Amino acid sequence: MKNIGIFSMKTKWFKYSDYEIVPYNNKNPDILAIKAKPGSKLIWYNPFEEYPVILKDFLELFNSLDILTQNVNDEVMNREEAGINSPKRAELFLKFIKEYGFFGMLWEVTTFAPGPHTIGLNIPGITEAEYQFNHKPGEDINEYVSRKYFPDMNKPIPSPLINRLPNNPVSKKYFLNYKETINRVEHSYIFDDIKSHYNKWNKGIKKNIVFDNIGIGINIEEVPKISWNYTSLLSALKIMYVLNITGDMGKNRVKVCERQDCNNTFIVGPAGKKEGTKYCSDNCGNVVRVRRSRNKK
Secondary structure, three states: OOOEOOEEOOOOEEEEOOEEEEEOOOOOOOOEEEEEOOOOOEEEEOHHHHOOHHHHHHHHHHHHHHHHHHHHHOOOOOHHHHOOOOHHHHHHHHHHHHHHOOOOHHHHOOEEOOOOOOOOEEOOOOOHHHHHHHOOOOOOHHHHHHHHHOOOOOOOOOOOOHHHOOOOHHHHHHHHHOOEEHHHHHOOHHHHHHHHHHHHHHOOOOOOOOOOOOEEEEEEOOOEEEEEEOOOHHHHHHHHHHHHHHOOOOOOEEEEOOOOOOOOEEEEOOOOEOOOOOOOOHHHHHHHHHHHHHHHO
16 A cells, blocks of 8 residues: 555554464463464564555454344353453454454553663653652563553563564563453453444444544655554554545545445455445345335335
């Protein structure tokens, strides 16, 4: 995908060649997490170049999660089978993460800054004075942050040093120990914000959606361009989602089937169906026409 207008979309994200579902830790074996498989290869890619397929897959994840919830309401399956930490739910997230990598929940609560005591994770709200006053003897900033903010993660939690990957051994250790629990993703405000807006938009309820933790800067390429500044894959997906609705992501676009009881998504444009298509399939179009005919009679 080429840059859209004046906006540069060249920022890369990471993913591994394979992932697996594991217990979060020994104390919480019922909480399911996803982590990279041992020995899997680290890959860098540009998520915007995966549009529109990545956005379609993301919206289909919402649909699949809603089907699980509906199956509970319809008593097709019990709550344990479809619960927030169920294997069925974890498999849906695993399918998406295998294609595109972690959603990046850790990056939604952290920022990276240079300096003698902030070479690693710099939590919003934690000051250098707080670290100096509260840390244990010999405890550096990364150890202090891991103890206070990430007590459930494997120790130690070194600095990610994203810009130095994949050659930095400390960074490799960090990423190989990183786990992402499905309940943290699904309960995050960004995930819920997009999902809530998507569900209302499907029903014809128009509402605003705003950017959080997303900024713009200058990217020096052939000529200076405005560039998106996002901290996670989830934030990048929100950018795509909003620009997709406004039609500012290029010639391709992800649409939702206009049949009221069908939430399937499809692509219109050079990469999909022709512009102006309203339904995901001929069957849905026929169902709508039959219903209209019956209503007229």
